[in-house]
Amino acid sequence: MIGIINYGSGNLSAFINVYKSLNKKILIVENPEELDQCSHIIMPGVSAWDTTMSNIDRFKDALSNYVMTKKIPFLGVCVGMQILGMDSEEGTYSGLNFVAGNVRKLPFRKNIQEKEYHLGPILPHMGWNNIELKRDVPLLSGLGENPEFYFLHSYYFDATNQESIISTASYNGFEFPVIVQNENVFGLQFHPEKSHINGKILLENFSNL
Amino acid sequence: MLRSRYIPVLLLDDGELVKTRQFEEGIYVGDPINAIRIFNEKSVDELGLFDISATSNVNAIDFGLLRDIAVNANMPLTYGGGIKTVKTAAKLVSFGFEKISISSALFENKNLIREITAEIGIQSLIACLDVKKINNEYLVFTHRGKKKAPLSLVDTLKIFEKNPVGEIIINSIERDGTFVGYDFELAKLVRKHSSVNLTMLGGCKDANDFVELENTIGICGCAAGSYFTFTGKNNAVLLNYNLPKK
Numbered sequence: 001m002i003g004i005i006n007y008g009s010g011n012l013s014a015f016i017n018v019y020k021s022l023n024k025k026i027l028i029v030e031n032p033e034e035l036d037q038c039s040h041i042i043m044p045g046v047s048a049w050d051t052t053m054s055n056i057d058r059f060k061d062a063l064s065n066y067v068m069t070k071k072i073p074f075l076g077v078c079v080g081m082q083i084l085g086m087d088s089e090e091g092t093y094s095g096l097n098f099v100a101g102n103v104r105k106l107p108f109r110k111n112i113q114e115k116e117y118h119l120g121p122i123l124p125h126m127g128w129n130n131i132e133l134k135r136d137v138p139l140l141s142g143l144g145e146n147p148e149f150y151f152l153h154s155y156y157f158d159a160t161n162q163e164s165i166i167s168t169a170s171y172n173g174f175e176f177p178v179i180v181q182n183e184n185v186f187g188l189q190f191h192p193e194k195s196h197i198n199g200k201i202l203l204e205n206f207s208n209l
Numbered sequence: 210m211l212r213s214r215y216i217p218v219l220l221l222d223d224g225e226l227v228k229t230r231q232f233e234e235g236i237y238v239g240d241p242i243n244a245i246r247i248f249n250e251k252s253v254d255e256l257g258l259f260d261i262s263a264t265s266n267v268n269a270i271d272f273g274l275l276r277d278i279a280v281n282a283n284m285p286l287t288y289g290g291g292i293k294t295v296k297t298a299a300k301l302v303s304f305g306f307e308k309i310s311i312s313s314a315l316f317e318n319k320n321l322i323r324e325i326t327a328e329i330g331i332q333s334l335i336a337c338l339d340v341k342k343i344n345n346e347y348l349v350f351t352h353r354g355k356k357k358a359p360l361s362l363v364d365t366l367k368i369f370e371k372n373p374v375g376e377i378i379i380n381s382i383e384r385d386g387t388f389v390g391y392d393f394e395l396a397k398l399v400r401k402h403s404s405v406n407l408t409m410l411g412g413c414k415d416a417n418d419f420v421e422l423e424n425t426i427g428i429c430g431c432a433a434g435s436y437f438t439f440t441g442k443n444n445a446v447l448l449n450y451n452l453p454k455k
Contacts, residue, residue, distance in 0.1 A: 008303050013280040013282075013305045014282070014305060017280075017281075046329070046330070047329055048329060050327075079330070122405070123331070126406050127428075128212055152332050154330075193283075196284070
């Protein structure tokens with residue numbers, strides 16, 4: 001059963017819709033004990049860093065047990081990916097530290113004067129962008145060379161270890177990790193649950209890990 | 210490469226979908242849940258949903274309907290209309306709206322932007338400005354175009370340089386529902402005075418209009434109501450997602 005953690009982050013329904021259409025069993029995880037029934041765990045996220053860290057506080061011990069000790073496949077999405085790191089420039093709380101890295105603000109485009117009407121930074125990175133695969137992994141099987149996904153974020157996961165970076169994207173000429181992995185732990189900066197067919201393929205791949 | 214977003218915009222009025230012309234009384238165009246399902250099938254880039262009856266009525270946000278809509282939506286979703294508090298904004302995000310949009314409340318509570326973005330993140334807050342050109346000057350209006358905002362357009366845009374939001378939607382009141390084309394002059398003006406993600410709404414004529422908008426202001430949001438709602442020379446209600454040919 002695929003557990004989707006409900007800590008008030010929203011967009012659970014989009015995950016539910018995708019997995020229902022794939023005939024996969026899902027469990028909305030309201031309490032840490034329920035993680036025991038899960039073969040896979042998804043941590044969604046649409047929020048600010050501190051809000052998220054404070055809302056997931058009650059799940060921290062259980063996550064450490066099931067994800068880091070028992071090695072249940074885990075997928076963190078958007079801010080749910082970012083909290084896998086140690087800390088963030090967006091907030092003051094400490095992260096989960098499941099994947100080595102720090103969350104930083106995307107660089108402004110202050111010095112990029114391509115066209116006169118672009119005065120300065122355009123953040124967040126919002127919309128549909130292609131990703132570049134750095135490694136061939138089962139999570140991305142069937143997605144082709146440069147699949148497109150939906151992004152909505154101003155901060156990115158600055159991975160400490162190059163080998164944890166599975167895929168990157170570029171924005172304003174700046175390349176940053178968008179899929180990271182540490183063994184059974186995966187983080188996605190984009191929203192697969194809102195990325196139509198590509199997102200569906202990726203979420204199906206995750207459920208088959 | 211990031212690309213422009215093509216965004217159908219639906220208007221809610223007392224629980225029904227309507228389409229207005231120049232902000233005047235809308236005509237009925239269908240059921241919201243049905244429309245969401247149709248746009249799901251078309252894999253739209255994003256969908257904007259604005260309740261035009263919410264701001265003027267007290268407690269008029271229809272949370273039940275919005276929850277139903279969010280549950281049925283498989284695309285990135287924006288909601289605007291009647292949002293005045295952090296609590297409401299956070300509640301809608303928890304329903305599954307990626308972005309929420311404020312308009313009149315911008316001028317009523319100076320701290321609201323910071324309060325909301327601290328809770329849900331800058332990326333999820335949109336400022337929507339209804340703009341009308343009067344005597345060659347662009348003015349901002351609220352309350353369905355009836356109330357003039359206390360700040361000029363350029364001064365309003367300055368707010369977002371100090372208190373960032375994720376996106377600005379500029380909605381042309383006089384072009385709404387007219388198919389005369391986007392106001393490119395307005396788009397250029399806003400782009401010049403703002404460093405925020407920009408989405409234009411109001412007047413979209415055809416798919417070439419999207420291309421022209423992008424050529425004018427760069428990667429942006431191309432939003433349209435009537436263009437994605439009506440089809441054919443008799444303007445029959447037929448939701449579509451006709452994009453520029455690649």
